Structure formats: C-alpha cells, structure tokens
Amino acid sequence: MAHDPNISPLRLAVFVGSHGRGSNLFAIHDAINAGTLPAQIVCVVGSRADAPAIVRARNAGLVTKIVSPKDRTDPEYAAVLLRVLRGHDADSVALAGYMRRLPEAVVAAFPNRVVNIHPSLLPAFGGHGMYGEKVHQAVMDSGVKVSGCTVHFVDENFDTGAIISQTVVDVLEGDTAQTLAARVLECEHRAFAEALTALARGQLRVVGRRVVRTLLPSV
Ligand code: GRF
DSSP states (O other), X not given: OOOOTTSXXXXXXXXXXXXXXXXXXXXXXXXXXXXXXXEEEEXXXXXXXXXXXXHHHHHTTOOEEEOOOTTOOHHHXXXXXXXXXXXXXXXXXXXXXXXXXXXXXXXXXXXXXXEEEESSOTXXXXXXXXXXXXXXXXXXXXXXXXEEEEEEEOOSSSSOSOEEEEEEEEOOTTOOHHHHHHHHHHHHHHHHHHHHHHHHTTOEEEETTEEEEOOOOOO
16 A cells, blocks of 8 residues: 555654564565555664664664663663654654663653564563563463464553554464464564554554554545
C-alpha cells in the first residue's frame, strides 16, 4: 500500500542493543523504503560505536548516536537520551534489540509512542534476563507447542506494556532453539513494520491493558 498523503510519517528513533544484528532495524528501514511504512528513521541510538547494528546503520547512511549508560546515573542517562530524541525531533521510538529497561523519564516523555518487539508470546518467556537464545531455549525446554513474537508498547518494566500484536509460530518436532529463533525472527520483521504502520496511521488506541485498533476511514 502506498503512503497516504494525509498521514504525517513517524519521526522514528530506533534503539539497538550492543550485540544485536540490526535485522529488525533494517526490516523497518526496508518497509519505509518500500513505501509501506510511513516513517522516517531520524536516528539510531546504541551504546557502542562498534555494535554490529550501529555499524550497519552507519554504513547505510543512517544517523547514529552513541549514548552509553556506563558511568551515568539513571536520571543522567535519561537526560542524554531525551536530549538526543528532542535534538532529532523524534516523535516515536522503536526498541529493536535494546536490552535495558528504558528510563522512566523517557517512557513518560513518549506516552504510547515507544514500541518493543519480543521473541515470544508474552507474558510467557519475558521479563528481566529473557532475551536472545535464552528465550527460545526456555520455550524448547518447556515443551510448549507454539511460540511467536509480541509487539507491545513499552512501560517502565520489562516486557509488560500493552500488547499491540502477536504472531504465532508452531514449535516443530526436531526444532532447536536456533531453528525456532530463525522462524520467529522472520515473523518479527513483518510484525514490527506492521505495528509501526498502524501507529503511524493513528490506528492504535490504548484502553486499560488493551490496544484497540481502529479501522482506517474508507476513502
Ligand atoms: C530480536 O529477536 C528482538 O525480538 C529482540 O532482540 C532481537 C534483536 O535482533 N528484542 P536484531 O538485532 O533486530 O536482529
């Protein structure tokens, strides 16, 4: 679907992790370039200049900013992040592999504008310390038959914000944490771009714990 000229594109800051590959960042970037996601990536924020996602972003010509929480108190870290976000006039934030708890002041400054992706069906297999292969190994160890990914708004805790969308992936006989992770990741790329598109189109309304999707007005 082409951009609706009546929708002002998201001014999106993407936060990446120090070990992330940046595949979700580039799924977002590709959806923007394909014209399906009305957004502009105004900056990519990471904590290390040599992080793979930051290197990829820089090579692709995206604006990158390094903000390390090291040697900073939480309020100091929050203040620098907010300065970067305001300096780039960001109106929304996508956490794509960002592993930390986002400082409360940042969450509060962007109410229902910070979106995270998690590689399981929350609230299962989420929370502090549940990231990367640990999630998929825990899924395998538990014997559940389905896993998937969750896109959710970010609140002040780990993986507990209101859920925007969930995509189910079957756990197959013979799966390992790695094979399951690869299939979930493919779904993540589609789900993240789709959820951000709904945000850009103003279709997401949060009612208590529930995210309600409004239909687009028919033309
Ligand atoms: C993804 O699995 C995402 O769900 C999680 O961190 C991982 C980041 O991967 N939050 P990538 O850097 O986007 O490839």
